[in-house]
Amino acid sequence: MTARDQEERRASRERELLTEHHDRLRGFYDEGARIYGLLPLSFSTFAGRVLGIATRLAACRWVEPVLARTSGEDLYLTIACDEQVPASWETFTRVFVPRLEALAQRRGSSPREAEEIVRELPGDLALPPPRGDARTRLGTFEGTAGLFSWLAVILLRRLADRFRARPAPEATREPVTSTGPSEVLLDEETARSFERALQSTWSRLTDRETLAVLYKYRRGLQQLEIARLLGVGPSRVTRLLQGAVEKMRAQIDRELRDGPPGSGRDPDRCWRALQQALGKQMEALAEGRDR
Amino acid sequence: MKPERSPDFEAGLEHLARRYPPDDPRAAGDCPDEIALARLAEGRAGDEERPALDRHLVRCASCQALVVDLVRELSPRPIVRRPLLGLDPVAGFGIAAAALLVAVLVFFGRKPRVAPTEDQLHVFAAALRGARPDLFGDFRPLTHEERVAPFPSSPMRSSGDVTLVYPAEAILEARPAFRWTPVPGGAGATVTLLRKGAPLWTRRIGPGEARCDWPPPEPELEPGAPYVWTVAVDGPLGPVQGQRSFRVAAAEQRRAFLERRAEIEARIPNELKDLVVAHVAIRAALLGEAEAAARAAHGRRSDDPVTRETLLHVLRLLGSPEVLR
Numbered sequence: 328m329t330a331r332d333q334e335e336r337r338a339s340r341e342r343e344l345l346t347e348h349h350d351r352l353r354g355f356y357d358e359g360a361r362i363y364g365l366l367p368l369s370f371s372t373f374a375g376r377v378l379g380i381a382t383r384l385a386a387c388r389w390v391e392p393v394l395a396r397t398s399g400e401d402l403y404l405t406i407a408c409d410e411q412v413p414a415s416w417e418t419f420t421r422v423f424v425p426r427l428e429a430l431a432q433r434r435g436s437s438p439r440e441a442e443e444i445v446r447e448l449p450g451d452l453a454l455p456p457p458r459g460d461a462r463t464r465l466g467t468f469e470g471t472a473g474l475f476s477w478l479a480v481i482l483l484r485r486l487a488d489r490f491r492a493r494p495a496p497e498a499t500r501e502p503v504t505s506t507g508p509s510e511v512l513l514d515e516e517t518a519r520s521f522e523r524a525l526q527s528t529w530s531r532l533t534d535r536e537t538l539a540v541l542y543k544y545r546r547g548l549q550q551l552e553i554a555r556l557l558g559v560g561p562s563r564v565t566r567l568l569q570g571a572v573e574k575m576r577a578q579i580d581r582e583l584r585d586g587p588p589g590s591g592r593d594p595d596r597c598w599r600a601l602q603q604a605l606g607k608q609m610e611a612l613a614e615g616r617d618r
Numbered sequence: 619m620k621p622e623r624s625p626d627f628e629a630g631l632e633h634l635a636r637r638y639p640p641d642d643p644r645a646a647g648d649c650p651d652e653i654a655l656a657r658l659a660e661g662r663a664g665d666e667e668r669p670a671l672d673r674h675l676v677r678c679a680s681c682q683a684l685v686v687d688l689v690r691e692l693s694p695r696p697i698v699r700r701p702l703l704g705l706d707p708v709a710g711f712g713i714a715a716a717a718l719l720v721a722v723l724v725f726f727g728r729k730p731r732v733a734p735t736e737d738q739l740h741v742f743a744a745a746l747r748g749a750r751p752d753l754f755g756d757f758r759p760l761t762h763e764e765r766v767a768p769f770p771s772s773p774m775r776s777s778g779d780v781t782l783v784y785p786a787e788a789i790l791e792a793r794p795a796f797r798w799t800p801v802p803g804g805a806g807a808t809v810t811l812l813r814k815g816a817p818l819w820t821r822r823i824g825p826g827e828a829r830c831d832w833p834p835p836e837p838e839l840e841p842g843a844p845y846v847w848t849v850a851v852d853g854p855l856g857p858v859q860g861q862r863s864f865r866v867a868a869a870e871q872r873r874a875f876l877e878r879r880a881e882i883e884a885r886i887p888n889e890l891k892d893l894v895v896a897h898v899a900i901r902a903a904l905l906g907e908a909e910a911a912a913r914a915a916h917g918r919r920s921d922d923p924v925t926r927e928t929l930l931h932v933l934r935l936l937g938s939p940e941v942l943r
Contacts, residue, residue: 357887361738365745370884396662413748430691472656479691480652480659483684525638534672537640541676544628544635546686555661556689558668576627579634601630 344378344390351394352377359403363422366415368407376406379460380469401474408453409466419465420449426475427482434486444485448478517600524582531578536571539564642677649681650674659688735893735924736762742886742894749885753878759897765927780807780849780860781937787903788867790875792838794906796847799939800828803854812846842868867904875902889918896928900935908932 345352352374359373360366380402381393404422407415424445431441452465461467468477513521529537535557542548542556554561583594650671657663658671675682739759746754781799785791796809809830810820819836823829839845844865851858867875875898882894892915899908912929919925933940 353888357889360742360885361887361889365742365749365885367745367749367885433691434687469653472653472660472662476656476660476688476692477653479688480655480684483687484652487680487684521634522638525634526640529640529676534669534676537676538672540631540635541639541682542686544632545639546682548686548689552689552693556658556685557672558661558663558665572628572631575631598627598630601633605629605633 341375341378344382345374348378348390348394349374352399355397355399356403358400362400363404363407363418366403366407366412366418368403368410368412368415372410373403373406376409377402377470384469384471397470398473399470401468402470405465405468405470405474409461409463411462416449416453423475423478424449427478430479431482431486434483435490436486440489444489445482448482513600513604517597520583520597521579521601524579527582528575528578531574532571536567536574539567540571540575543568639679640676641679643679645677647674649678655681655685656688659685659692735890735919735922738890739893739897739924742890743897746881746885746894750881753874753881754898757878757898757901759894760900760928760931762924762927765924765931777862778848778860779853779858780851781939782847782849782860782862783936783938784906784909785845785847785864786862786936787905788865788871789839789906790867790872790904791906792841792866793832794839795832796830796849798828798849798860799937800826801851801853801858804858805852805854807849807851810848810850812848813843815846818845839866841866841872871902875899875904875907879907890915892918893925893928896932900928900932905932905936909936 353370355377356370356373377394377397377399378390381390381397385393404415404419408419427445427448428438428441431445432438436444453463455462456464456467459467468474532540538557539553542553548556550561550564554564557564557567559567580594583597654663654667654671657667663671675685743754743757743759747757780801783797783799785794785796798807801807804825806825807823807827808820809823811818819833821830821833842865844863846861846863848859848861878898879895882891882898886894892911896908896911896915899905899911909929909932912925912932915925916929
């Protein structure tokens, strides 16, 4: 098959796809124009780009399920920006920069720092991407999640990098001479026993059980949020957590009882010590609240 | 034997999960790309990618913290974090009530993403002007004051005792149908089309009728030419008559309007395109096109005040008796 035949075949396939998915693409375009305002982006350019993304993501499978999950309205803006359509970058900046600045501040940045880090973002997104056909990094957005979420992840990663790069405050370099109300003080032996028990316990849980426990007990997420992250219903989260907690309790007890010599060998004592430490912490917190 | 659970076990677990998490950056491998984490936080991750993401998140504290932050950010209500050590019931209730109040305020006080039709109309008009200044350079949608004016200015209104509705002002069709306000008790009507004062044709319409289709044998109207039509009705109190002038759009005006309409079809969201066409047609004095578009817009969004005002404005321009209903 000659190159010309291939090109004709590709063009014919593109026409077929456009006819087949016209209504959905039109819906994306209209919704994008409704949310972001009408931009001088032609429908045919938009539809061609969206179909290109969907075809690539679908690999050799159906395009329809990919389109069904696509944030087409956001693609309207990102494609317009990538195509350098007049007013598109201004729209992008107007819509997203204030939201991202607010997010950065909620995540602990000062207003100045938030402004500084967020203002860099549009410029960086306008740079050419390392690979792919898009002209800009924003043009690599494929619409499989919301544009705000994608930008938020980029921002949160930058914030995390910045916090990591920041030198530790002088105060933390000093030896700790007193404990704050949030400290849980365990004797060294009990702490070591729990650490060892936990290391062994995590490996007994499935990844989903571990995540359910971490999301709930380490991160304080609520049932519905855990369900969203795990891609299951809330009732399934309850069952996952119940199972995981039982497994952990049993495994921690076993580890505490059967641990190496000198590691306590008394689960009840370890739990009591932990409860007492937590009780003291509760009192310290209560005193702090009353003051 | 099933281990007995102490009431404080969960508090202990909180401490242990924070103090001794399974973090292991080396085992976690490369972090997923941003879009994958965004999908996960939105609950849109595919079944095929979840196992790898889960495996990574178990060990990578920074990605875990990131998706948790994003989930909190995307949550429709403020998250009250479960305290490490439970507060007393009163304090807990207070926090829950405050959270509910904030959630309700956030929910009900949130500015809707959809701008009012008036704003959208002007935004789209500005965008059309920017995109095709050659077609829309002078286009301004009707203001509220214009739409609700009781007697819209129209130099070619119907005159006489019978109100002639259509054709009026400028028309695109070459073979229009004629409509007028029925005269109660009228015993038939005579419709006459004139050009330069000379009748082109006359037709007799039966009692109770207020419409006359274009007579098939008559030649089509000439583009750009002005016409006058009259309707004489044998009323119960004697003969009454009305007359109205109109002109057929010249080829250039017709082409410009059709091009504008095509551009609107291509660029404006479905729910607004008829309304925008109606405003463009009103500005071009193409009342027939304006009426059709305004009716279509009203059919789509009958509860929208701007759409209703636009339709009523067109009906007033035409002199249609529907305005009185």
